[in-house]
Amino acid sequence: MIExxxxxxTFSFPDVxxxxxxxxxxxxxxxxxxxxxxxPLPPGLGRFPTRLVDDFSKEVPRTWLQHxxxxxxxxxxxxxxxxxECGWVEMxxxxxxxxxxxxAGKINAVSxxxxxxRLQRRSQDYMVAPEQPWLDGxxxxxxxxxxxxxxxxxxxxxxxxxxxxxxxxxxLQVIVYPMKREVxxxxxxxxxxxxxxxxxxxxxxxxxxxxxAADMALAPGGRMHQEIYExxxxxxxxxxxxxxxxFVHLANSLVWRAxxxxxxxxxxxxxxxxxxxxxxxxxxxxxKAVALGGSKKLDGLDSVAVMGEKKGDVPLPxxxxxxxxxxxxxxxxxNPGQVREGSF
Amino acid sequence: MKSFGTYVRxxxxxxxxxxxxxxxxxxxxxxxxxxSFLSNVERGQxxxxxxxxxxxxxxxxxxxxxVLLALAGKISTDLQQAICHRPQVFARLIRELKDxxxxxxxxxxxxxxxxxxxxx
Numbered sequence: 295m296i297e298x299x300x301x302x303x304t305f306s307f308p309d310v311x312x313x314x315x316x317x318x319x320x321x322x323x324x325x326x327x328x329x330x331x332x333x334p335l336p337p338g339l340g341r342f343p344t345r346l347v348d349d350f351s352k353e354v355p356r357t358w359l360q361h362x363x364x365x366x367x368x369x370x371x372x373x374x375x376x377x378x379e380c381g382w383v384e385m386x387x388x389x390x391x392x393x394x395x396x397x398a399g400k401i402n403a404v405s406x407x408x409x410x411x412r413l414q415r416r417s418q419d420y421m422v423a424p425e426q427p428w429l430d431g432x433x434x435x436x437x438x439x440x441x442x443x444x445x446x447x448x449x450x451x452x453x454x455x456x457x458x459x460x461x462x463x464x465x466l467q468v469i470v471y472p473m474k475r476e477v478x479x480x481x482x483x484x485x486x487x488x489x490x491x492x493x494x495x496x497x498x499x500x501x502x503x504x505x506x507a508a509d510m511a512l513a514p515g516g517r518m519h520q521e522i523y524e525x526x527x528x529x530x531x532x533x534x535x536x537x538x539x540x541f542v543h544l545a546n547s548l549v550w551r552a553x554x555x556x557x558x559x560x561x562x563x564x565x566x567x568x569x570x571x572x573x574x575x576x577x578x579x580x581x582k583a584v585a586l587g588g589s590k591k592l593d594g595l596d597s598v599a600v601m602g603e604k605k606g607d608v609p610l611p612x613x614x615x616x617x618x619x620x621x622x623x624x625x626x627x628x629n630p631g632q633v634r635e636g637s638f
Numbered sequence: 639m640k641s642f643g644t645y646v647r648x649x650x651x652x653x654x655x656x657x658x659x660x661x662x663x664x665x666x667x668x669x670x671x672x673x674s675f676l677s678n679v680e681r682g683q684x685x686x687x688x689x690x691x692x693x694x695x696x697x698x699x700x701x702x703x704x705v706l707l708a709l710a711g712k713i714s715t716d717l718q719q720a721i722c723h724r725p726q727v728f729a730r731l732i733r734e735l736k737d738x739x740x741x742x743x744x745x746x747x748x749x750x751x752x753x754x755x756x757x758x
Contacts, residue, residue: 299750346751362756400758463758541758555716 296538298364301341305392305470305538314472315381316392316423320344320366320542323430324562325373326441326516328599329615333518335430335576338377339562342366345554347543353553354543355508361465363541367550367558368444368510371598371610375430375442376466378423388482393471393525393532395420396429398442398512399454400463404433404522406591408458411469411537415529418586420471425523425583427626432514432595433522435588443515443598443610444544451602451609452511456595464511469539477531508553510544513598515610519577521585564612575618580626642709647680649699660699669694686710 297304302319321338344366347358358365368374376396380389393413395402400409405419413420421429431439432453445451447464455461473481547558563571602609654660666676669691678684686692692710696703707714721728735743 296753296755297750298753300748303753304750346753348754360756361758362754364753467758539755540753541756 296540298344298346301344303344303364303468303540303542305540307472307533307536307538310472310533310536311383311390311475311478313381313383314390314392314475314478316390316394316470316472317379317381318394318468318470319377319379320466321375321377322559322562323373323375324565324568325371325443325610326518327565327613327615328441328443328516328597328610329613331517331615332438333516333565333575334618334621335428335518335520335578336373336375336565336568337574337576338375340559342368342374343556343559344542350553354545358508358543361541361543363543365543365545365553367547368544369547369558369561370445370510372444372547372562373430373441373515374444374512375428377428378421378426380424383478383482385484386479386482387485388478389424390478391425391473391527391531392423393420393473394423394426395469397467398432399447399452399458399465400467401453401457402589403429403431403442403592404586404589406432406453406457406589409467411539413471413529413532413534415525418525420525421522422525422527425526425580425626427578428520429522430518430520432592433586433588434514434517434593434595436585437519437521438588439518439520439522440514440592440595440597441516441518442512444510445513445598445609446507446546447509447511448507449609450605451513451598453514453592453595454511456513456601457591461511464509465544466512466542467539468542469537471532471534471537473527473531474533477527481527481531508545508549510546512544513601514592514595515598517597521578521580521583522588523580523583524586526583564614565616566612566614569616569618572620574620574622576622576624578624578626583626642686642706642711643680643682643684645709646695646699646706649701650680653699665695665698668698686712689715 295306302317305316307314320342322340322342323336326333326336344364347354347365351359382389397409402419431441434440448461550558598609650660650665662677663673666673692706693703696706
């Protein structure tokens with residue numbers, strides 16, 4: 295079952311385990327420069343407002359009703375990242391694990407392959423939460439992604455259009471698989487009660503700063519350091535009988551008001567404005583995890599800036615390079631209460 | 639509608655203390671009314687202006703238009719249309735929620751909604 299609450303999707307599997315819950319939300323962020331340089335992780339500027347397409351059945355395109363799911367507003371050339379939060383099972387003092395597959399325009403963001411409901415371990419095409427806390431873009435190389443950047447479906451920039459030659463789906467697609475209950479209980483045996491979940495990681499900023507076609511699609515933007523991790527579990531640990539999937543439509547912000555009657559969020563700050571304000575960027579390390587190699591298919595795509603040059607367009611306003619200085623290092627794997635040493 | 643005028647005057651004067659752009663004359667010009675009319679409205683000697691002018695005034699003063707409309711004894715057209723479109727549903731809902739504290743209404747707003755998977 296999937297529920298939408300406070301602009302987050304919660305995938306729950308009560309038939310598998312009462313605490314098998316994964317929450318996914320879509321974070322507004324600044325667009326990193328698409329200039330060939332590598333950038334650290336940008337901040338989260340809050341969740342995109344997310345609505346059920348069925349609540350606006352008269353206003354949305356017919357295909358959206360067929361796809362079901364939810365919708366959120368994006369401006370052209372705006373960026374987004376996905377935040378994964380697994381439910382905490384207090385009795386086992388562990389977060390319930392999930393295999394998560396994400397696609398943009400039905401192109402798998404990890405492998406670059408066409409959409410399939412099945413998990414693929416050889417040439418892994420999914421991520422594992424909570425090991426993978428976030429996804430910011432297309433996995434193009436070991437340790438590097440290209441940021442998800444919204445462009446109008448049909449303009450030719452999206453990964454979908456570059457790989458298939460068609461502008462058919464756009465949006466984001468998500469499918470979630472829980473770990474089998476017996477495997478979870480074996481791998482994470484019951485432990486004495488202790489309060490709190492010290493494993494959650496936050497890179498959210500609470501910031502005060504903080505005739506278009508309806509469909510937006512995601513294209514590869516600037517390069518960013520982000521590792522997509524190998525599945526640390528066995529392939530058989532995943533319950534492939536119980537899955538849930540959701541189509542996330544990306545509505546052009548210019549038509550969001552016409553569809554919903556509400557204003558979309560304001561345009562996020564540019565990377566230059568953000569850096570000038572001295573606000574933090576992030577880097578994330580997991581010493582125990584192994585990063586996947588990137589997808590050759592995805593690495594072969596033109597970034598938005600490169601394709602813009604070829605087309606003679608300027609698709610990314612304010613694409614000036616910046617040098618991030620205030621970088622916060624986040625590391626996974628601390629025990630509850632353990633103090634991170636940091637660098638000084 | 640003295641409360642509307644008093645409130646608008648108080649907010650405008652507060653802003654004017656730091657910025658002369660919020661003088662009676664300049665605010666009246668920005669929303670497209672005569673200064674004498676705005677002055678009369680602020681003193682409660684004239685009824686509040688039309689809904690579009692209240693929206694413009696809210697925008698200039700950085701106020702919530704629904705709050706200004708309520709002070710003027712009005713309800714925005716989009717809400718009126720929504721209620722007229724489904725009168726029984728909204729009448730029932732409003733009567734049920736009207737006496738609840740704000741935090742309880744917020745809980746209703748934030749209730750989980752099931753997502754349909756669809757075909758794709």
